[in-house]
Amino acid sequence: PHLDIRQALYKAANGDQLKWSQFVFHVLWADRITVRRRMGCSPYFAATGCHPILPLDISEATYLMPTLDRLISTTKLIGARIHALSCCHEDLKRIHSKVYEAHLRAA
Template structure:
C-alpha cells in the first residue's frame, strides 16, 4: 500500500493523506496473490460492484496490462476510485467521439427516413395508416395509404393534403405520419 501511495503522489509526498482512503479501498477490492480472492469477496461472498464498473468501466483509466506489480495495480485502482478530473475529461472526449460516430452511422443508415426539411407544396407523400397499427390483423392491411400531394404546411407543422384528383382533405396530417413517395 505504501508503494502505491508513493507512486500515486508523483513526487509530492505531502498528498499522501488524501491518497490513503483510496489506497485502502483499492487494496480491499483487489484480488490477493496469496488467496486468489479479494478481501471484499472473502468477507461478503460476492465480487464488489464499483461505480466505475457500471458507468465508466472501459473509459476511466488506461495502463492495465498483464504482469503488473501489486503496487502499480493498486495505483491504477486508486486512480479509478479517485475519478481524477483528467480521467473524466478523457472519458468524456472518448464518449463524444463514439457518440458522434454512432450518430453519423445512424444518419447514413436511415438517411431515407430522416427529414431535415419540410415537404414543399406539390410533393408526393404516403401517409402512415396508424389506425391499423392497433388491430390484430394489421399484417394483412396496408401500412401506408396514398399517394397524396402536399397543399401546404400549417403553422403547427401539420400538413394539408389533396388527392391526385385535386380534392383537398379537410383534416390535417401530422408530419411524423408522412414519408416521401
C-alpha cells in the same frame, strides 16, 4: 502489505508525502479489492462473499480496468485502480451536473 500501501501512496501523491492524506481512501480501497495471488480472491470478496461493484463499473465504462495480458506487481495494480477511482470521481461530478441541468430545463 504495508510496504505496498506506502509505495502506492507515494506513487499516487507523486512523491509528495504531504498529499498522502488526499489519496489514502483510494489506496486502501484499491488494496482491499485487488485480488491476492495467494488467496485467489480479494480481501473484500473473502470477507463479504461477493465482488465489489465500483461506481466506475456502473457509470463510466471508459475507465474500466483493461484486461491484463501478463502479471504485474501489486503496487502497479493498486496504482492503476487508484487512477481509475480518482478519474471516476471527477467524471461523476460532471455527469451529475449535466443530468441536473437537463432536469432543470425539463421542469
